[in-house]
Amino acid sequence: VPTFCMTSIHSMCALSAHHGSNVHQLDIKTTFLNGDFHEEVYVTQPHGFVQKEQENKVCRLKKAFYGLKQAPRAWYENAYLAAQGFLNSPTESTLYVKCANDVLLIIVLYVDDMLLTEHNHMQIVDFKAELHSAFEMSDLGLLHHYLGIQFKQRDVGIALCQTKYIETLLCRFS
Numbered sequence: 001v002p003t004f005c006m007t008s009i010h011s012m013c014a015l016s017a018h019h020g021s022n023v024h025q026l027d028i029k030t031t032f033l034n035g036d037f038h039e040e041v042y043v044t045q046p047h048g049f050v051q052k053e054q055e056n057k058v059c060r061l062k063k064a065f066y067g068l069k070q071a072p073r074a075w076y077e078n079a080y081l082a083a084q085g086f087l088n089s090p091t092e093s094t095l096y097v098k099c100a101n102d103v104l105l106i107i108v109l110y111v112d113d114m115l116l117t118e119h120n121h122m123q124i125v126d127f128k129a130e131l132h133s134a135f136e137m138s139d140l141g142l143l144h145h146y147l148g149i150q151f152k153q154r155d156v157g158i159a160l161c162q163t164k165y166i167e168t169l170l171c172r173f174s
Helices: 003-019 071-076 080-081 123-135 163-172
Strands: 023-028 042-044 059-061 096-102 103-110 113-117 137-142 149-154 159-163
Touching: 003 103, 003 113, 003 159, 023 123, 042 096, 059 103, 080 163, 103 123, 149 163
Parallel strands: none
Antiparallel strands: 023 113, 023 137, 042 059, 096 103, 103 113, 149 159
16 A cells, blocks of 8 residues: 555544544445546457457557556546535545645545545535446445455544554464
8 A cells, every 4th residue: 555545544534533533435346437637548359349351450448457556546647526516635646635625525536436424414424426427336334344444433533543453463473
């Protein structure tokens, strides 16, 4: 996991704990198919779809897909979030912030996972409904396990621990 992503997650949890809010987790299905290319990318014709007598032609991609090195960047530059009023951090490519009309909504993206926090519960409910209408997604509720870290959200803060990870290392290396 890139360091910048973990920094964003830790910062989000600290800010949420300070404001007494919760962190929610969403899983966006077919994530990279939601990223548009702003550059020309060509691939060979997929097996089973090769045109007869045009075998030497290539296909120009309009959307990203898993396995392309450009796919994560295309997803992180998602136009949907910008259209919703989010600003992408210039230093943390996975961090998005929307601050308008006494609303502070923060998102951290990592591949197909989205973490979000807001001190107003109704804003979270409304934004999740908007996301669900735009993307196929699963609402995983409050953040409890992510990238090998267990999160315990309480009224007085958020506790992070890596018990499972430590136990796995102990078993693996005796």
